[in-house]
Amino acid sequence: MPELELRDRGDLTQALLDNEIWPDDLVAEAGIPVHDVPLVTVGGGIGSFVLVDYLRIAGAPTADIRVLSNIDHPWQTYEYLTRVSQIPGPERIRSDSSSRPDNIWGFPSYALSEAWRERTLRPLAHVLGEPIFADYWTPRVGDVFKSMARESARIGYPKMLVKGVARMVRRRAGGGYFTVLTPPAATGPTKRVAYRSRFVHLAVGYPGLRFLPDLQEFREKYGDFTRVVNAYESHEHVYEALRTRPGTVMVRGGGIVASRVLQRLMDDRERYGLQTKIVHIFRTFVTGAHGPHLWSRRKGGDGWAYQGFNYPKSVWGGQLKAKMRRLDGAERAAEYKRMGGTNTPKRRRWQQQMRDGRDGGWYEASQGIVERVEPAADGTLVSLVAGDAGTRKVGADYIIDCTGLEADIAEHRVLADLLAHGGAGRNPLGRLEVERHFEVKGTASGDGALYATGAATLGGYFPGVDTFLGLQIGALEIADDLARRGFGRRIGPVRSTAQWVRWAFGRPVREG
Amino acid sequence: MVPVLSGRIQTRLVLLLIVGSAVTAVVTPLVVAGYRTTFAVLAGVAVLGVGWELLYHLLMQFRWEKDWPSLFGLLTAVPEGLLLWLLLDAGLVPTVDTAPPLAAYAIHFTAVWLAVWLVANGPMRVPFLRWRFRGGRLA
Numbered sequence: 001m002p003e004l005e006l007r008d009r010g011d012l013t014q015a016l017l018d019n020e021i022w023p024d025d026l027v028a029e030a031g032i033p034v035h036d037v038p039l040v041t042v043g044g045g046i047g048s049f050v051l052v053d054y055l056r057i058a059g060a061p062t063a064d065i066r067v068l069s070n071i072d073h074p075w076q077t078y079e080y081l082t083r084v085s086q087i088p089g090p091e092r093i094r095s096d097s098s099s100r101p102d103n104i105w106g107f108p109s110y111a112l113s114e115a116w117r118e119r120t121l122r123p124l125a126h127v128l129g130e131p132i133f134a135d136y137w138t139p140r141v142g143d144v145f146k147s148m149a150r151e152s153a154r155i156g157y158p159k160m161l162v163k164g165v166a167r168m169v170r171r172r173a174g175g176g177y178f179t180v181l182t183p184p185a186a187t188g189p190t191k192r193v194a195y196r197s198r199f200v201h202l203a204v205g206y207p208g209l210r211f212l213p214d215l216q217e218f219r220e221k222y223g224d225f226t227r228v229v230n231a232y233e234s235h236e237h238v239y240e241a242l243r244t245r246p247g248t249v250m251v252r253g254g255g256i257v258a259s260r261v262l263q264r265l266m267d268d269r270e271r272y273g274l275q276t277k278i279v280h281i282f283r284t285f286v287t288g289a290h291g292p293h294l295w296s297r298r299k300g301g302d303g304w305a306y307q308g309f310n311y312p313k314s315v316w317g318g319q320l321k322a323k324m325r326r327l328d329g330a331e332r333a334a335e336y337k338r339m340g341g342t343n344t345p346k347r348r349r350w351q352q353q354m355r356d357g358r359d360g361g362w363y364e365a366s367q368g369i370v371e372r373v374e375p376a377a378d379g380t381l382v383s384l385v386a387g388d389a390g391t392r393k394v395g396a397d398y399i400i401d402c403t404g405l406e407a408d409i410a411e412h413r414v415l416a417d418l419l420a421h422g423g424a425g426r427n428p429l430g431r432l433e434v435e436r437h438f439e440v441k442g443t444a445s446g447d448g449a450l451y452a453t454g455a456a457t458l459g460g461y462f463p464g465v466d467t468f469l470g471l472q473i474g475a476l477e478i479a480d481d482l483a484r485r486g487f488g489r490r491i492g493p494v495r496s497t498a499q500w501v502r503w504a505f506g507r508p509v510r511e512g
Numbered sequence: 513m514v515p516v517l518s519g520r521i522q523t524r525l526v527l528l529l530i531v532g533s534a535v536t537a538v539v540t541p542l543v544v545a546g547y548r549t550t551f552a553v554l555a556g557v558a559v560l561g562v563g564w565e566l567l568y569h570l571l572m573q574f575r576w577e578k579d580w581p582s583l584f585g586l587l588t589a590v591p592e593g594l595l596l597w598l599l600l601d602a603g604l605v606p607t608v609d610t611a612p613p614l615a616a617y618a619i620h621f622t623a624v625w626l627a628v629w630l631v632a633n634g635p636m637r638v639p640f641l642r643w644r645f646r647g648g649r650l651a
């Protein structure tokens with residue numbers, strides 16, 4: 001059976017694994033088929049999508065770009081994460097009106113588009129009043145996907161997509177890189193294929209879910225995966241069970257996902273007349289405005305730190321962006337600490353619901369660090385909580401962990417390989433260290449360059465990386481750097497305007 | 513918007529020069545004023561504006577987000593318009609000996625302000641792709 005032989009052959013060999021820099025014949029000897037393309041982007045999520053969008057608009061043809069991804073649509077992972085963390089289609093997301101992954105100009109904003117589509121001035125009046133008289137206006141998650149689907153068709157994204165799981169990126173002798181891809185089972189003649197390219201971009205999203213240690217221990221020890229859940233995994237069964245039998249839910253965390261989970265619990269309570277009780281544990285309980293001095297005070301209260309977006313707004317273009325660009329090492333880490341941390345937007349509806357809950361005695365928030373979780377004799381869960389007032393026991397029927405997607409980057413295979421064999425290093429927050437133009441430091445290979453954007457690069461010269469707008473800012477820096485190296489053209493005022501007109505009329509981006 | 517100081521000043525000057533001049537050219541005959549006067553008013557908005565921007569920049573430092581909401585950009589028309597009118601009325605604006613009628617001034621000033629504000633809040637990003645990521649700096 002020659003096919004089987006080939007499948008056996010086209011795999012990684014010990015020689016490949018051992019060599020940090022691969023000559024062409026080493027790959028050929030392993031029988032791995034090689035595809036040549038000037039640029040590959042690994043991930044295929046929103047980060048890859050916005051880079052490809054800029055590059056196509058900058059004049060790169062579809063033939064020069066390949067997207068290596070395990071998903072069919074760039075918004076697929078984001079859609080999953082938002083749905084399970086309680087932002088379904090008709091709900092509104094966190095980022096603002098001008099953060100449009102389908103439009104590199106951010107004009108018209110989502111609010112303007114919605115006003116036009118629905119023939120109403122309300123979104124515009126809302127944007128005018130924000131953030132003073134109204135909460136930030138934000139788009140519906142369903143509209144974000146629709147607009148991305150339109151842009152995806154316009155730039156020919158599906159033509160560039162190659163399905164599979166990327167295994168590693170290694171430098172190539174003579175310049176550029178090899179990206180090894182494992183295509184879906186039984187779709188090709190060999191187990192692996194390789195892409196030989198001068199440029200590589202990594203946007204692999206979150207390296208993984210991180211579970212709080214005490215909850216992880218509980219799940220492992222008691223094999224109970226239904227009562228202790230993470231907000232980023234599907235946990236609809238908790239809400240369903242609460243509708244059949246009243247219960248107490250412990251919510252842990254003080255970020256936006258905690259806000260959303262609380263809102264879901266409170267909405268259900270209202271809608272179905274439930275008796276759900278909520279105990280909310282904050283590791284850091286914020287009681288009011290906080291910050292080192294008058295010029296840097298963030299609002300807060302009732303446990304929460306309040307901020308419209310995950311960093312102060314000027315991180316995406318103003319004063320704080322300019323400031324961070326100049327900081328390195330410990331100074332940079334300190335500045336991250338000052339303006340980051342867990343926070344959530346102060347939305348009027350959530351405030352009202354929490355007030356009602358406190359008044360009605362069914363919502364209780366306090367500071368605490370959970371030391372251990374155990375099952376009690378009556379079948380409930382008991383958490384041992386160390387707080388300002390000593391250790392206490394808190395009972396609940398369910399625990400929802402809303403603390404995060406903060407796994408170490410080395411848990412991602414491609415990133416781990418890059419750290420071990422690709423010359424990459426870590427930044428002051430422990431993630432991938434990138435330059436101001438998002439090239440991964442230490443990974444240059446001949447005339448080639450390797451870039452990264454997204455959550456894996458948090459801690460760099462630009463803090464807003466893990467957001468739509470941040471991914472666009474990164475992509476524009478990369479596109480400009482690529483133009484300097486002769487890939488695509490720099491988008492100047494004339495091209496920008498002409499391309500915007502094409503966007504406005506929904507005309508496809510031309511090849512070349 | 514999330515301006516830096518030099519971005520504020522550059523954006524104001526460029527928009528007044530391009531958008532402000534176009535609006536002034538159209539509005540002047542409609543309000544029956546002289547071009548000399550209306551362009552002197554426009555220059556006044558630009559020159560005094562540099563000082564105003566310093567003040568706004570200072571006030572912005574009290575905001576945690578270091579942002580300047582769109583509404584502020586609209587409402588600052590009131591103090592700026594009033595100050596310039598007082599200067600005109602007192603004969604302190606060079607090349608303008610007698611102030612224009614208040615109505616003519618108000619219409620002209622408002623038209624320029626609205627046009628500049630509208631362009632700064634969106635269309636500006638079309639030709640200047642990097643402008644919003646650089647705190648409003650063009651150079």
Ligand SMILES: Cc1cc2nc3c(=O)[nH]c(=O)nc-3n(C[C@H](O)[C@H](O)[C@H](O)COP(=O)(O)OP(=O)(O)OC[C@H]3O[C@@H](n4cnc5c(N)ncnc54)[C@H](O)[C@@H]3O)c2cc1C
Nearest residue numbers: 043045046047070077093094095165166204205454467468
């Ligand atoms: C609940 C939630 C709400 C959010 N809300 C907002 C918001 O309102 N506004 C905002 O701006 N940002 C928001 N964010 C941040 C948002 O996730 C990012 O802006 C954006 O989705 C990140 O894009 P990305 O490309 O980095 O990652 P993703 O969109 O996750 O894409 C990365 C993709 O890479 C794929 N991949 C990983 N490894 C490999 C491999 N080895 N081979 C092939 N493919 C691989 C993954 O499957 C994934 O699909 C939110 C995040 C969460 C979790």
